[in-house]
Amino acid sequence: MSRRLAAVILAGGEGTRMRSRLPKVLHRLLGLPMIHYVVEAVTSLAPEKAVVVVGRKSGKAIREVLSGVDGLAFAVQRRPLGTGNALKTGLSALKGFRGDLIVLNGDTPLIRPETLRKLLSRHRRGKNALTICSFTTTEPGGYGRIIRDRSGKAVAIREERDLSREEKSIDEVNSGIYLLNETVFPLLGKIRKNPAKGEYYVTDLFGIVLRSGLRAGVLKMDDDEEFSGINTKNDLLRVQSILRQRIVRGWVERDVFFIDEERVYIQPSVRIGPGTTIYPNVFMEGITVIGEDCMIFPNVRIRDSWIGDNVVVKDSSVIEDAEVHDNVEAGPFARIRPGSILMESARIGNFVEIKKSVIGVGTKAQHLSYIGDAEIGRDVNIGAGTITCNYDGVKKHRTVIEDGVFIGSDSQLVAPVRIGKGAYVGAGSTITRDVRPESLALTRSRQKEIRGWTREKSKKAGRKKRKSGS
Ligand code: UD1
Numbered sequence: 001m002s003r004r005l006a007a008v009i010l011a012g013g014e015g016t017r018m019r020s021r022l023p024k025v026l027h028r029l030l031g032l033p034m035i036h037y038v039v040e041a042v043t044s045l046a047p048e049k050a051v052v053v054v055g056r057k058s059g060k061a062i063r064e065v066l067s068g069v070d071g072l073a074f075a076v077q078r079r080p081l082g083t084g085n086a087l088k089t090g091l092s093a094l095k096g097f098r099g100d101l102i103v104l105n106g107d108t109p110l111i112r113p114e115t116l117r118k119l120l121s122r123h124r125r126g127k128n129a130l131t132i133c134s135f136t137t138t139e140p141g142g143y144g145r146i147i148r149d150r151s152g153k154a155v156a157i158r159e160e161r162d163l164s165r166e167e168k169s170i171d172e173v174n175s176g177i178y179l180l181n182e183t184v185f186p187l188l189g190k191i192r193k194n195p196a197k198g199e200y201y202v203t204d205l206f207g208i209v210l211r212s213g214l215r216a217g218v219l220k221m222d223d224d225e226e227f228s229g230i231n232t233k234n235d236l237l238r239v240q241s242i243l244r245q246r247i248v249r250g251w252v253e254r255d256v257f258f259i260d261e262e263r264v265y266i267q268p269s270v271r272i273g274p275g276t277t278i279y280p281n282v283f284m285e286g287i288t289v290i291g292e293d294c295m296i297f298p299n300v301r302i303r304d305s306w307i308g309d310n311v312v313v314k315d316s317s318v319i320e321d322a323e324v325h326d327n328v329e330a331g332p333f334a335r336i337r338p339g340s341i342l343m344e345s346a347r348i349g350n351f352v353e354i355k356k357s358v359i360g361v362g363t364k365a366q367h368l369s370y371i372g373d374a375e376i377g378r379d380v381n382i383g384a385g386t387i388t389c390n391y392d393g394v395k396k397h398r399t400v401i402e403d404g405v406f407i408g409s410d411s412q413l414v415a416p417v418r419i420g421k422g423a424y425v426g427a428g429s430t431i432t433r434d435v436r437p438e439s440l441a442l443t444r445s446r447q448k449e450i451r452g453w454t455r456e457k458s459k460k461a462g463r464k465k466r467k468s469g470s
């Protein structure tokens, strides 16, 4: 029978070293709160329960950003009495649990799910009651050091401020990831307050477990980057840059081309197809899928959208909550707003705004238009400056444009209105009633021409001048 697994994430500290009003674990990396990354990694192990320990002040805000994650429990640590006290708080939400518990600091967002899986299986194979994950680093300052005896056996973890001069040079440090089983839970009460800091250190558990005759071990990992903890704004920037690069490099390996891989911002939830080229200053966010062989030009932001294959998004366009099918061309300066569906080979040009509308296959709206709450068929031509007047000040109304329609430039379609299949709307028309299929609708007034008008005008002006004698 497989062993049970639960998780505790420690996020109840005050994060004073960040010098910010925002709780530490809510600081954003590539637009997502730090805690999000840790939770994501932990929940990928599918623990039967995952508890996030939060502070009294920060709790509400942390719960809010994690509200979309299923199966998370929260435990409130009344006072920030240290990581040992935080773990105890977390355990109180796991009453009666027997099995393996994985414990992580909430401030190590670079941790990978596959690393956690590896640590868990090594902990299980090692038959330890407690396993601590360590790594070596050229900058051990601030981390707890792994103290080993002459034979190389780990005997304790000591925090920065309790280190002797010689111990400060130890380069093997505690990652803040722990694996333990139910035999260790009762020992948490044995942690004593650290006299220097006045806090209960979870790291003291290591010595306590050894002294009580249970097995405790240290798993040494090689990649130090992955375990980087964030304590200061500087750490935040450094980790964000590592994270950004890690994501971009991952896509480079999957055959995505970047003109300048230093200047693109792709959230981890985004997927990109091979053969796609991405120019600088592009932001891709949320649940976004980009197809194969697309071209995404500079200054484009795409959020929560699905983009098909061979799509070209030209400079300075925004696409949010939209569906863009194969071979579409959009932009430059296109704004595709939520609820928009651009069907295959549609063309959306500069300064065109589309909201909650379907643009049919091969349909074109190339210049300066607003299309909202519209359903547009295939091979429709929307002239420059066309506006769907969808709002009457109280309610939104729909515009339906059937296949093959031609809308002349500078037309207003006052919704609700339907333009029948193959109909024409003359340029400059304000359409307030439905147009039958294959008709021409025109609402502008007839053109008037007064011949020789300017000549007459200047003659008159001359006469006036002579009369007044000036
Ligand atoms: C901790 C470890 C250190 C390790 C390092 C790895 C201790 C005593 N030290 O140090 O050995 O090398 O992480 O990054 O554990 N927290 C609470 N409640 C509290 C205090 C902290 O939930 O009362 C949470 C924090 O929100 C944070 C995590 O625990 O997510 C770690 O706390 P932090 O103060 O950052 O510990 P470090 O000094 O980095």
Ligand code: CA
Pocket (backbone or CB within 6 Å): 105, 107, 229, 230, 231
């Ligand atoms: Ca830390």
